[in-house]
Amino acid sequence: MQAAKPAISGAQIRAARAFLRWSVQDLAQLCGVSESAIARAEKFDVVPGMRGRNLAAIRAAFEMHGIEFIDNTGVRARLR
Numbered sequence: 001m002q003a004a005k006p007a008i009s010g011a012q013i014r015a016a017r018a019f020l021r022w023s024v025q026d027l028a029q030l031c032g033v034s035e036s037a038i039a040r041a042e043k044f045d046v047v048p049g050m051r052g053r054n055l056a057a058i059r060a061a062f063e064m065h066g067i068e069f070i071d072n073t074g075v076r077a078r079l080r
Contacts, residue, residue: 007052008059009072011045013038016062016075031061047072 017027024042028035033054041048041058048055059069068078 005056005059005069006072007047007055008069009044009046010042010048012069012072012075013048013058014042016067016069017042019067019075019077020062020065027058027061030065031057033057 013027017024022030024035024038027033027038031054033050037050037054038058041050041055062069062075063078066078068076070076
């Protein structure tokens, strides 16, 4: 069984969106999480208090587009 990935922070969500040049609306459409929930999550630098499945959906959308999360501190483009 694979270990759960660590939660991502609001700061990482903002950084990943900026890296990909996505709007909140773009991310919402790709992950199925509401724009308002994403905006609330991004207000703080810590892990947002949102449902785990929503945070996992956000993370998956970014990872599908080449973003790698570094612990709970940063993001980078995944090496291919």
